[in-house]
Amino acid sequence: MERESARYGIVGVGMMGREHMINLAHLRSEGAIVTCVADPHPSSLQLALDLARSLDAPPLVVFSGHQQLLDSGLCDVVVVSSPNMTHFEILMDIINHQKPHHILVEKPLCTTVENCRKVINAAKQRPDIIVQVGLEYRYMPPVSKLINIVKSGTLGHIKMVAIREHRFPFLVKVDNWNRFNVNTGGTLVEKCCHFFDLMRLFAAANPVRVMASGSIDVNHKDEVYDGKVPDIIDNAYVIVEFDNGSRGMLDLCMFAEGSKNEQEISVVGDIGKGEAFVPESIVRVGLRSEGRTGVKTEIANDERIKYDGLHHGSSYLEHLNFLSVIKGEGIGAPAVSLIDGLLSVAMGVAAQLSIEKGHFVTIQEILED
Numbered sequence: 001m002e003r004e005s006a007r008y009g010i011v012g013v014g015m016m017g018r019e020h021m022i023n024l025a026h027l028r029s030e031g032a033i034v035t036c037v038a039d040p041h042p043s044s045l046q047l048a049l050d051l052a053r054s055l056d057a058p059p060l061v062v063f064s065g066h067q068q069l070l071d072s073g074l075c076d077v078v079v080v081s082s083p084n085m086t087h088f089e090i091l092m093d094i095i096n097h098q099k100p101h102h103i104l105v106e107k108p109l110c111t112t113v114e115n116c117r118k119v120i121n122a123a124k125q126r127p128d129i130i131v132q133v134g135l136e137y138r139y140m141p142p143v144s145k146l147i148n149i150v151k152s153g154t155l156g157h158i159k160m161v162a163i164r165e166h167r168f169p170f171l172v173k174v175d176n177w178n179r180f181n182v183n184t185g186g187t188l189v190e191k192c193c194h195f196f197d198l199m200r201l202f203a204a205a206n207p208v209r210v211m212a213s214g215s216i217d218v219n220h221k222d223e224v225y226d227g228k229v230p231d232i233i234d235n236a237y238v239i240v241e242f243d244n245g246s247r248g249m250l251d252l253c254m255f256a257e258g259s260k261n262e263q264e265i266s267v268v269g270d271i272g273k274g275e276a277f278v279p280e281s282i283v284r285v286g287l288r289s290e291g292r293t294g295v296k297t298e299i300a301n302d303e304r305i306k307y308d309g310l311h312h313g314s315s316y317l318e319h320l321n322f323l324s325v326i327k328g329e330g331i332g333a334p335a336v337s338l339i340d341g342l343l344s345v346a347m348g349v350a351a352q353l354s355i356e357k358g359h360f361v362t363i364q365e366i367l368e369d
C-alpha cells in the first residue's frame with residue numbers, strides 16, 4: 001500500500017456500512033478512498049451508490065459478495081459491517097486470502113467465543129494483516145476523557161464501574177437479522193460488548209465471573225418473522241467481578257426513550273469518582289476529600305472530529321486511529337485488539353448464559369467451552 005493513501009472496500013453497506021462510507025469521505029484528505037463495496041442486497045448496493053454520488057466520492061465498484069471484492073484487488077483495507085452472524089466466515093476468507101487486506105470489523109467480533117478463537121488463530125498466521133475490532137465507544141469524547149482521568153490515577157484504585165444504557169429499542173434491520181439470538185449472539189453480546197469492553201478498560205482488569213438477570217418484557221412481542229417471534233431480551237442487570245477485586249455493573253433498558261442520556265457511566269475509586277454522560281457530552285469528577293461542593297463538571301469535545309454521525313464522532317476517531325496505524329504512522333498495534341474483541345464477546349456470552357442458568361458463570365468456563 002502507498003504510504004499516503006488507503007483503498008477501502010466495505011462488506012455490508014446497510015446502516016453501519018454507509019456510516020463508514022461517510023466517515024471515510026471525511027478522511028479523504030488523510031488518504032482514505034472507498035473504492036468498492038459488497039452486499040447481497042440490491043437495494044443496499046443502490047443506496048451505497050447514491051451515497052457515493054452525494055458525497056462526490058470517486059466511482060464505486062459494487063459486488064454481490066465479499067469473495068469477489070477480495071479477488072478484485074481494488075482495495076487494501078476491508079471494513080466488515082455485515083450482520084453479526086456473517087462476520088466469522090467473512091473474516092476467515094479475508095485473513096486466508098492470498099492478498100493481504102487490513103481489517104476493521106464491526107462489533108461483535110463474532111457471535112461465539114469458539115469462532116472468535118478461530119479468527120484469532122488464523123490471524124496469528126498473517127502478521128502482514130492488522131485487524132482492529134469496532135468497539136468504538138472508547139472513542140466517544142466524554143468516555144475517552146473519563147478513561148484518561150482514570151488512567152491518570154486521579155480517582156485512585158478503581159473499585160466500581162457502573163454503566164447504564166437506557167435507550168430506544170433495536171432498529172429495523174435488513175431482513176430483520178437483529179431480531180434473533182442466533183444471528184446477533186444475544187443482546188448482551190450484540191450491543192453490550194461495547195460496555196463490557198469499557199468496563200475492562202476502566203477496571204484495568206480482566207473478568208472472572210458474571211451474574212445476570214434479564215428478559216423480554218416490552219419490545220418486539222407483537223412481531224412475527226417466518227412464523228417466529230423475536231427472542232432477544234430488552235432489559236437486564238449484569239454484575240461482573242474482575243481479577244483485581246473491582247466490580248462492574250450494567251443496567252440495560254431498551255424501552256427507555258424518555259431518557260436525557262443514552263449512556264451514564266460512573267467509575268469510583270478509593271480517592272474519587274468520575275462520571276460520563278452521552279450524549280450530553282459531560283464529564284464530572286469529584287474527590288472524597290472535597291465532597292459534593294468540589295465536584296467539577298466539564299464539557300467533553302474533540303476538535304479532531306469532522307463528522308459526528310450516529311455515534312457522537314466515535315466512528316470518525318476510530319477511523320482516524322486505524323488509518324494512522326495501517327499507514328504506519330502510529331504505534332504498530334491496533335487500538336482495539338482481537339483479544340479485546342474476544343473478551344467482550346465472552347463476557348456477553350457469560351451474561352446470556354447466566355440469565356438462562358440463574359447462577360454465576362465463570363469466564364474460564366466460557367473460554368474453555
Ligand SMILES: NC(=O)c1ccc[n+]([C@@H]2O[C@H](COP(=O)([O-])OP(=O)(O)OC[C@H]3O[C@@H](n4cnc5c(N)ncnc54)[C@H](O)[C@@H]3O)[C@@H](O)[C@H]2O)c1
Pocket residue numbers: 011012013014015016017038039040041044065066081082083084086106107108134136173174175177190311
Ligand atoms: N459500532 C456500533 O455501535 C454499531 C452500530 C450499529 C451496527 N453495528 C454493527 O454493524 C454491523 C451491521 O449492522 P447494520 O446496523 O448496518 O445492519 P443492516 O441490516 O442495516 O446492514 C447490514 C447489511 O449487510 C448486508 N449483508 C448481509 N449478509 C451479507 C454478507 N454475507 N456479505 C455482505 N453483506 C451482507 C445486508 O444486506 C445489509 O445491507 C453489525 O455487525 C452490527 O452489530 C455496530
